[in-house]
Amino acid sequence: MSAPSNTILNLPDQSTAQLPRRNFINAEHGLLSWLFTSDHKRIAILYLISITFFFFIGGAFAGLIRLELLTPQPDLVSSDTYNKFFTMHGIIMIFLFLVPSVPATLGNFLIPMMIGARDLAFPKINLLSWYLYVIGGTLTLTALVLGGVDTGWTFTAPLSTHYLNTHVITTAFAIFVAGFSSVFTGLNFIVTIHRMRCPGMTWFRMPLFVWAHYAASILMVLGTPVLAIAMILIVLERLVGIGVFDPTKGGDPLLFQHLFWFYSHPAVYIMILPGMGVISEVVSTFSRKRIFGYTAVAFSSVAIALFGFFVWEHHMFIMGVSNYSALIFSLLTMLVAVPSAIKIFNWCFTLQMGSITFETPMLYAFGFMGLFTIGGLTGVFLGSLGMDIQLTETYFIVAHFHFVMVGGMLMAFLAGVHFWWPKMTGRMYPESLSKLAAVVTFIGFILTFMPQFVLGYLGMPRRYHAYPPEFQVLNVLSTAGATILGIGYLMPMIYLAWSLKYGAIAGNNPWQATGLEWQTQSPPLTENFTEIPIMDHEAYDYDWLEHKTADEVTHVA
C-alpha cells in the first residue's frame, strides 16, 4: 500500500506468468468429456455458451422489432410475423436467457467454490438440468423453424388456447422442460448451500452472492411447478378443448392468469436476485470494504423471495379481478419494493470510506445501481392501483421491465462475467476496451428505453405493429439507442473471445478479492481445492486477506 494508484489490479509478472498446468479446462479433452462432465465448472461453461447463443437470437428479434417500429406504418414485416418476433423475443429472453443467466453460469461455477465445496450436491442432476435446458431450447427453436408462435410470452388464455393456429403446444412443452431445468438448478443450490458448506462457513459468513442465489432458488423450486401445470392445462385445453379457461364452457380465463403469474411474478425475482448477488461482490471488492449492513442485505434477499410470492395479482389489476383483492396485492407490492431500496442504499454506503477503483465490473455495477433504481421506482408507479390503469399494457411497462431486466440483470450479468472471467479462464479481458463497452451499453440503454417511458404515458400500447405517426420521433430515438446497445453487447462477445487466447495471464486473485473462490488457482482445479478450506473469518474480510500467508492458497503449479 505504498504509492496510491487507480487500480487494484494485481497481476503476476507477465513475462514469466503461466496458466496452472492442471486445471478443470485441460483435465480432460474432447467434446465428450464436456458433454458427459459432472464438474459444475464445466457445466457452467456449457451453460455460458448456450445462453449466449440464445441471447443473441433473442437480441436479433429485438433488433427486428425495433427496425419495424422505426416507421409508424406496418411496412417491414406482416402483422403475424411481427407478433411472432416479439413472442420469440420474450420467450427466448425470459425462459432461455434471463432465468438461467446468472444462476446457471456464474452461480453454478461459483457457489461450490464460495462455500468451500468440491462440487454441487448432485452433479449428475446438474448435468441433467443443462440437458433439459438444451431440450427446451431446441424445442423452442423447432417451434420457430416450423413457423413460430404468436401468443406473446404470457400465453394469455383464451387467445392461446382457442384462437391461434401456431405452434403453441411445442412452445408450451419447451417452457415446461426448460422449467424443470430451472427447478433442478434451484434444488441443487439449496441442498448445496445447506449441506456442503466447508467447516467454519456459517450462514453469516457466506458471500452475499450465495445468499441471493439461495433466495432465488427457493423461488425456482416453489414457483416453477405452478407454471408447469399452467402450461400442461394450456396444452390439454388445446388438445381436448375442455374449457377450464373457456368462459363459454364454464371455465375462467383469469384462472390461467393466476396460475401463470403465480410463477411469472416470482420469476422476475429469480432473474434479478442473482444479479443483486453479483453487485454485492463487485461493489465490495472494488471499494475494498465489507458490504455496509451485511445482515440487512442478506435478509433483504430472503424478504424479496418471500414477499415475491404474495404480489402476483398486480399483473391483473385491470383484468377484472376483485377490487378488494387488488387492494391487498397493491399493498403487498409496495412492501416488496422496500427490500430493494435497502439494498441500493446499502451498496451506496459501502462506497463510503472505501478505497474505490473503477475497473469494468465496477462500471457495470454503477450502471446497475442507476438503472435498477429507475426500474424499481417505476415499478412503484405500476403497483399503485390508479396509476396502473393508465400505464399498464403500454410502453411504460415495457420500459419498466427492460430497466429492471436489461438495465439491472444484464448489467449485473456482464459485471459478473467480467469480474469472474479471470477466474473462469485464467486470463484477463482487455480493460480499456471493456470500459468503452460498459459506457456504450449504458448510453445505448438509456437512449433505447427512456423514450419508451414517455411513449407509455402518451398511451402507445405494447405489442403494436403499427402506431399513430405522432409517436414516431420517440420510436426513432429508441431504435437508434437499440443500435448502440447492440454494439455494446457485441463488443464483449468479441473481446472476451479474443482474450481466451491473447488475454494477460490473470493469476489467482487479480482483484485482491476475499471470496474463497479467489484463494485458489485460476482456472481452478477440477476438485476446486486440494484440501477443503476452513473458513475462519467473516465474508469480505480485507484484513484477513492482507495478512494471509502465501501457503494458504490452494495451488498446484
Added chain:
Amino acid sequence: MAHEPQHEQHYHDAANVTNPEHASHHIVTPRVYAAVFATLLACTALTVFAADINLGVFNPIIALAIASFKGVIVILFFMHVKYQSRLIKVTVGAGFFMFLVLVTMTLSDYISRAWGLW
C-alpha cells in the same frame, strides 16, 4: 433395532460446525409401520362411512380432516419426518404453506369479486 433418536453412536463431526441441524439416523420398526398402516385403513373406512351421512357443510370438512390426518401420519412415520432434522420439518411445512398461499391469495380474488358491483 430401534435407536433413540439422539446422542448415540452416530458421530457429530466437530469440524463440521456448519451443520448443527445434523440429525442422527433413526430406523422405524415394522411394529410402528403396522400401527400406522392399520390406522390408515381404519381412516379410509371411516371416510367412506362418513360420506354417507348427511352432515351438510361438515361433510367436506370431515373428509378433508380425515385425509389431512392420514397425510400427516404418512409424512410423520412412513416418510420419517418425525425423526428428521428441523430442516426437513421446515421444508415440508414450507411446501404446504406455499400451497396455502396459492389457494388463499387466489381465493381473495374469487371470493370478493361479487362484493362490488363493477
Added chain:
Amino acid sequence: MHSAIANPQADQAQQHEHVSLPQHRHHFATPEQQREAGSFGMWLFLLTEIMFFGGLFFAYLLFRNWYYDAFVTASNQLSVPLGAVNTAILITSGFFMALAVWAAEVRKKNLLVLFLVLTTLLGFAFLGIKADEYHEKYEKHHIPGASFDTSQFINPAAYGLSEKPLAPDAAQKTQLFFFLYFAMTGMHALHMVLGLGILFWLMIRAQRGDFSSGYVAPIENFGLYWHFVDIVWIFLFPLLYLINRHPLAH
C-alpha cells in the same frame, strides 16, 4: 488463525473407517453428508410436486364451489367401492414400501426384495383398477371432448338412476368435473407409472445386493416419492369420489 486448511476427510476417516462405501461420491466429505443431502434433495423435489398438484387442486376447488350440483352428480358416477379398494391397495403398497426401507436398513436382502415385489404388484393392481374405471367412463361417454355426453345427467331416470336431474347448462359443467378427474388421476397415475419403472430398477439392484451393506439412500428416497404419491391419492379419493354421497337427503 493461520492454518486455514484442514483435512476433515482424514479426520473423519479416522473416526469412521466403517463408513467407507463404494457409493460414496468424492465431493461429499462424509457418507452421512451425502445421505442427508440426498434426502433433503428428495424433499425439495417433493415440494415442487406439491406445488405442481397444487395448481390442479386449486382449479378443482374453484369449480367445485362454482358448479357444486354438477360436481355432485358427476362425482356420483364414480364407483366408491372401486375407489375405496384402490385407496386400500395404495396404502398397503405404501406399507410394504415402508417395510422395504426397514429391510434395507437392517440389511435383510431377501426381505427387501420381497417387499419391493409386493409394492410393485400392488402398484400394478391400483393401475389395473384405475384402467378399468377409465374404461367404464369411456363406455359411458364421460371422457371430456367431442364424444362427451350429458344426457345421462339431464335425464337420469331414463338411465335407471335415482339422481336429481340437472338443467342442461349445469349438466355441461359435469364435463369440467370429468376433465379435472382425468387430469388429476391421470397425473397421479403418470407418477405411479414412473415410480413402477424405478421400482423395477431398484428390484434388480436389490437382488444384486446393492442395498444390503448399509447404503440405503435410493430405497429411502424412492420411499419418500412413493409415499408422496400415496398422499396425493389420499386427498384425491375424498375430493373426487365422496363429494356428496347422499343425494336424496340433499
Added chain:
Amino acid sequence: MGISPVLWQFLVKWLNASALFPREASTIAPYMDSLYFFLIAITLVGVFLVAALLVTFSIRYRKAVHPVATQVEGSTLLEATWTIIPLGLFLICFVWGALLYFRIYTPPANSSNIYIVGKQWMWKAEHPGGQHEINALHVPVGQPIQLTMISQDVFHSFSIPEFRIKREVIPGRYSTVWFEATTPGSYHLFCTQYCGTNHSAMIGTITALSPADYKKWTEQSTSGMSLAQNGERIFASMGCNACHSGNAAARGPNLAGVYGSRLRLTSGAEVLVNEAYLRDAILNPSQHVTSGYTPIMPTYQGQISEDGLIDLVEYLKNLNTNDRVQQTLTTSQSGQAAPQASGVVKP
C-alpha cells in the same frame, strides 16, 4: 451548419403533437396526472440521491485520495432510515393509487350507459338509443358516461389515453369503466391487450362533442330501433314471454322492475340484479333460480350473440310493466300454434 432536415422534421412533428404528456381531456385526467407527477418526483429524488451518493463517494473515496478503506460494519440507524422513509412514501403511493382506482372504476349514479362489444379486431359501440358504431364512439362533453363492455372472443382492453382510462374487456363477463369528457375533440382509442394478428389495427376514434352537437349526432345516426326495442323483439322470438309473462301462474318469475332489485335465490343467496346478473341468468339459468321457482329454464348459451344479450339486458332494464309482454304473447298465441316449448327442459 444547421440541423439536418429529416431531424428537424421529426422535432417539429414531435413538438406539435403532445410532447411528453397526453392532453387532459376527462375529469379523471388531472387526478391521474397529479399522482403521476408525484411519482415522478419520488423517482427523480431517488435517482438523484443514488447518483449523488455514487458520485460523491466515488470522488471522495477513490483510491488515489483514500488509499486505505476504513471498515464499517453498518449502521442500524441509517438502515432504519432508508427502510422507513421509502416504506412511508410507497404507502402514500398505495393509498393515493387506491383512491384513484376506485374513482375510475366506480361510475357515478347519474352516468349514462353505452355498451361496448370487443371482437377480433374491432370495437362495436351500442348506444341505448340504437346508434351503432364501429371503431368509433361519440360521447357528449360534461356528462358521465359508463361503458359496459364485453368481449366475444379473447381478452381485449379498452384504452383512451387522453381520458386516462383503461379497462380489460373480458370474454364472458361484463366489465365497466366510466369517464366524463371535458374538451370536445377526437381522441385515440386503443386495444392494449394483445389479441392476435391485427391487434395493432384494433383502434378507433373517440369523438367528444358538445351537448348540442351530440344531440345532432344522435338524431342523425339512429338506426330507428333502440336496444330495448330490439331486445323486446328477441324476448318474444325466443319465447321468453311464454314463461316470464308476469301472470301469477307463470312458470318464470316476473321480470318487470326486476333490474336493481334484490332477489333471493333457491340456493339461499341474495343477489342484486344488475347487467351481469341478467346476462348470466340467461346463459346459466340453473345457477340463478329465483326462490320459489323450479330450474326448468334452458340455457341460451350459444344461441344469442353478445349484441343480442345486450339488447335483452337493456330491454329488461327498462321493463317496468308486463302489459306489452302479455300483449305480444296473446298475438303470437292466436297467430300460430303453441309457441316453442322453450320453458321445458329438453330431453
